[in-house]
Amino acid sequence: MWVVFMCLVALIAVWVSHWVYIWQNPKCNWKLPPGSMGFPLIGETLEYFTPHSLYDIPPFIKKRITRYGSLFRTNLVGQNIVVSTDPEFNYHIFKNEGKSFLFWYPESFTEIFGGQDILTYHGVVHKYLKNLVLHLVGPENLKAKLLSEMEEMTRKHLTSWARCGTTVDIKQVSSEMVFNYFAYKLIGYDGLEGTRKLRENFSAIINGIISFPLSIPGTAYHACLQGRKNALKMIKEKFDERKASNKKYGDYLDHLLEEVKKEDTILTEEIAVNLVFGLLFATYETTSTALTLAVKFISDHPRVQAELAIEHMQIIKNRQRKDSQITWQEYRSMTFTHMVINEIVRLANIVPGIYRKVIQDVEINGYTIPAGWLVMIVPSVLHINPDKYDDPLTFNPWRWEGNELHLGSKTFMGFGGGVRLCVGADFAKVQLAIFIHQLVLNLRWTVVKGGDIIRKPTLTFPNGLHLQILEKHL
Ligand code: HEM
Numbered sequence: 001m002w003v004v005f006m007c008l009v010a011l012i013a014v015w016v017s018h019w020v021y022i023w024q025n026p027k028c029n030w031k032l033p034p035g036s037m038g039f040p041l042i043g044e045t046l047e048y049f050t051p052h053s054l055y056d057i058p059p060f061i062k063k064r065i066t067r068y069g070s071l072f073r074t075n076l077v078g079q080n081i082v083v084s085t086d087p088e089f090n091y092h093i094f095k096n097e098g099k100s101f102l103f104w105y106p107e108s109f110t111e112i113f114g115g116q117d118i119l120t121y122h123g124v125v126h127k128y129l130k131n132l133v134l135h136l137v138g139p140e141n142l143k144a145k146l147l148s149e150m151e152e153m154t155r156k157h158l159t160s161w162a163r164c165g166t167t168v169d170i171k172q173v174s175s176e177m178v179f180n181y182f183a184y185k186l187i188g189y190d191g192l193e194g195t196r197k198l199r200e201n202f203s204a205i206i207n208g209i210i211s212f213p214l215s216i217p218g219t220a221y222h223a224c225l226q227g228r229k230n231a232l233k234m235i236k237e238k239f240d241e242r243k244a245s246n247k248k249y250g251d252y253l254d255h256l257l258e259e260v261k262k263e264d265t266i267l268t269e270e271i272a273v274n275l276v277f278g279l280l281f282a283t284y285e286t287t288s289t290a291l292t293l294a295v296k297f298i299s300d301h302p303r304v305q306a307e308l309a310i311e312h313m314q315i316i317k318n319r320q321r322k323d324s325q326i327t328w329q330e331y332r333s334m335t336f337t338h339m340v341i342n343e344i345v346r347l348a349n350i351v352p353g354i355y356r357k358v359i360q361d362v363e364i365n366g367y368t369i370p371a372g373w374l375v376m377i378v379p380s381v382l383h384i385n386p387d388k389y390d391d392p393l394t395f396n397p398w399r400w401e402g403n404e405l406h407l408g409s410k411t412f413m414g415f416g417g418g419v420r421l422c423v424g425a426d427f428a429k430v431q432l433a434i435f436i437h438q439l440v441l442n443l444r445w446t447v448v449k450g451g452d453i454i455r456k457p458t459l460t461f462p463n464g465l466h467l468q469i470l471e472k473h474l
């Protein structure tokens with residue numbers, strides 16, 4: 001009996017160690033980049049998600065760069081991944097989008113988007129959808145319509161925060177502002193009860209999207225999938241309602257429905273619903289995080305605040321009428337403000353990883369990345385590299401003086417790069433610039449609580465950023 005038992009134990013031990021060996025040494029006919037694959041199934045996921053400070057490269061990445069160099073392999077949330085922190089290779093990845101590399105997002109993303117949105121389409125369809133999005137958030141519409149509309153909308157919000165008689169958590173109120181406005185622009189949501197429900201569902205989605213894909217009640221992932229189901233249903237209902245009403249509202253939903261009706265169109269209603277979903281997702285957390293960081297960095301750096309005040313006061317001085325609206329020329333002339341925005345985006349690294357799927361074996365520095373693996377670009381390594389940015393952990397907008405401020409480059413990929421460069425970048429920048437304009441001109445504020453920032457590795461404000469806001473009476 002004992003002999004059989006011992007044999008069994010030995011057999012299991014051999015089998016387990018074989019399994020571990022296979023896990024840690026994935027099959028490849030050539031040489032894989034160095035690195036470790038962690039434990040079977042969970043890989044190195046837990047270490048990757050360990051919270052860390054805003055002002056650093058994720059320790060997970062840092063440790064491995066020291067050990068293995070700028071390119072290394074790992075396994076996260078069930079995927080074999082090569083992490084690239086090499087600017088030249090990152091650039092190469094962006095340039096070969098659609099050839100050796102394809103846009104990819106974690107399983108939880110594809111499951112959430114149902115494979116039906118701008119993120120998962122390639123080539124012609126991607127180009128079509130991108131233009132469809134630019135119709136709403138591209139420079140032309142910003143110039144013609146959104147700039148003045150957003151100014152009005154932002155002013156109303158800031159004034160109400162100053163007059164509400166209590167302190168406000170800027171992360172929370174700016175999230176509401178961004179979401180409500182965009183939901184209104186997209187599908188005519190009116191800022192009432194329905195909008196709040198939709199927003200809450202998106203919060204649940206965002207909280208759970210980069211989490212371990214375990215769907216049992218109580219997990220963030222489960223709430224995320226529920227949120228997705230609810231949100232898609234609510235957007236779909238709005239589509240149906242609009243189709244039945246025959247009334248025109250002149251918003252983006254009208255435009256989408258017209259596109260769907262066209263004869264030779266690529267757009268189906270299902271794609272359109274998913275597109276609206278994807279856009280709300282892409283805007284909500286990114287933009288509100290950037291707005292909150294703007295307040296934080298400006299509050300922490302009085303010299304920056306003073307310089308901003310000079311720039312925006314000058315704009316008012318040059319006007320014929322002090323109370324006229326911001327013009328496109330004025331917006332474009334806010335050079336220092338744009339330097340501040342780039343500096344926020346550089347330090348914030350709001351998107352912690354950019355993923356691509358490798359579709360044919362790729363050779364790099366004598367190593368091979370096999371087809372089927374993923375590559376992950378980690379922008380923060382570039383953005384806080386002392387060889388590229390002097391004193392990289394300091395918030396210093398002046399470092400952008402004389403530099404290109406509106407495109408991605410080998411040293412700046414806060415909005416991505418290549419054909420997948422963020423389509424909403426101009427929209428986000430207009431929102432930030434208007435917000436900063438009104439903040440420095442019309443308000444005085446003090447930070448009364450919060451302001452801690454933790455990455456997990458997405459950026460979070462565990463205790464918010466609470467402000468006491470007063471109107472300036474000029
Ligand atoms: C500060 C705010 C924002 C930041 C930091 C940001 C960052 C990024 C980054 C890094 C990418 C590239 C992802 C990749 O290549 O894998 C991206 C793509 C994208 N962003 Fe943004 N984004 C912001 C705001 C917005 C807004 C306001 C919108 C919508 C109006 C938006 C819509 C999109 C879309 C649709 C894509 C995918 C583009 C494509 O596949 O061609 N983003 N964004």
Ligand SMILES: *[C@@H]1O[C@H](CO)[C@@H](O)[C@H](O)[C@H]1NC(C)=O
Binds near residue numbers: 201231
């Ligand atoms: C999400 O949407 C559903 C359906 O509209 C709603 O009942 C629920 O309260 C919303 N909020 C959250 C947090 O799920």
